[in-house]
Amino acid sequence: MKKIIALLALLAAFPPLSTDMYLAAIPLLVTRWHQPLVVVNLTLIGFFVTYCGFLLIYGPLSDRYGRRRPLLAGLALYTTSSLLCAWAGRVEVLIAARVLQGAGAAAATSIAFAICRDRFEGRLRQRVFIQLGIIVAAAPMMAPVLGGWIIDRFEYQWIFVLQTGLGVIASIGVLMMDESLQVAKREELKRVFLGYFRLLKNPRYTALMISFACIGFPFFAFIAISSEIYITRLGYTEQEYGYFFGANASAFLLAPMVFSKLAKHFRLASLLTVSFLGVLLSSLPMMSSFIPFPWRLALPMWLLTFFFSFGRPPCNNLILEQVEKDVGSASSLMVFSFFITGACSMWIISLDWSDPVGVVGFFGCGAASLTFAGWFLSNRFLGLKFPD
Secondary structure, three states: OHHHHHHHHHHHOHHHHHHHHHHHHHHHHHHHOOOOHHHHOHHHHHHHHHHHHHHHHHHHHHHHHOOHHHHHHHHHHHHHHHHHHHHOOOHHHHHHHHHHHHHHHHHHHHHHHHHHHHHOOHHHHHHHHHHHHHHHHHHHHHHHHHHHHHHHHOOOHHHHHHHHHHHHHHHHHHHHOOOOOOOOOOOOHHHHHOHHHHHHOOHHHHHHHHHHHHOOHHHHHHHHHHHHHHHHHOOOOHHHHHHHHHHHHHHHHHHHHHHHHHOOOOOHHHHHHHHHHHHHHHHHHHHOOOOOOOHHHHHHHHHHHHHHHHHHHHHHHHHHHOOOOOHHHHHHHHHHHHHHHHHHHHHHHOOOOOOHHHHHHHHHHHHHHHHHHHHHHHHHHOOOOOOO
């Protein structure tokens, strides 16, 4: 069980490993290639847009052909495109390579959740989701520190060489893994893709998916703008930025541990309410111009990240608890909704805002309010199915 959880954690960590490790290089590329931030940030936005689009492809493929074959194909694309990123000498080439990298990384995340749904049931699956959350939390905590160290001593291209190695390791793990889908769909692939329409007719699944997707809006905005704020506006080095980002990501590691303890004594519905209200309250200080930097961003964002991570793993499990069929498609659509809102957030925050920290705070207040409203209405009127 430990080996499969470790492999699932590596697969689920592909998005933060593919983005956070590279964030410290963005101001460097803005200067080196004489490009505005909104253009260089297309290397992030392009990754997430194709990542989201291919999530919708890998899910039905994994329901039709099993989990291993689509996953191996995606990992092969990820590994190859990571090498292309390392060789890119212009921003246009890097954007194109990152687009391909996002297409490959999508297989890892969507199918990892489907494998978890195949192998585990009920509260055991919830505990596995929490364990994955704890392990995956180490990725955004270490990745920017490692990326800053690589940039300081070598060149940013070595970040993508390291990502190539991670793709190879994940591929070896999948090759050694048994197929988790016991009964694959035998209908035509076109009918398998129609599973998305069946899922959208499930009001419990759809309401939770849309509501919970909103909560990541401020977090993705922070990912896109954090290096610009810490390095360009506040004058910190790439390594110092890595420490700030890593300290913020420590909330990812702590929150699932706290949730796992509290889940033994409190109802899931109550804990999720605390999560959403926590994101809302943590966002308010970022909108105040009276708090000095860097504390106006660092401390509230740590709290926001904590409450976001506190509720995210059980939210994923609760969404999938509402479906019995088309699990691969349900997993893909769930992750798609989360990251496509994140890509929109990254694009909006990359515009020329005079106070981007205040904008992140505004995003947090608005997103948490929408999520809380959707969660309250779903829990009250739709008869949600909770883990046994």
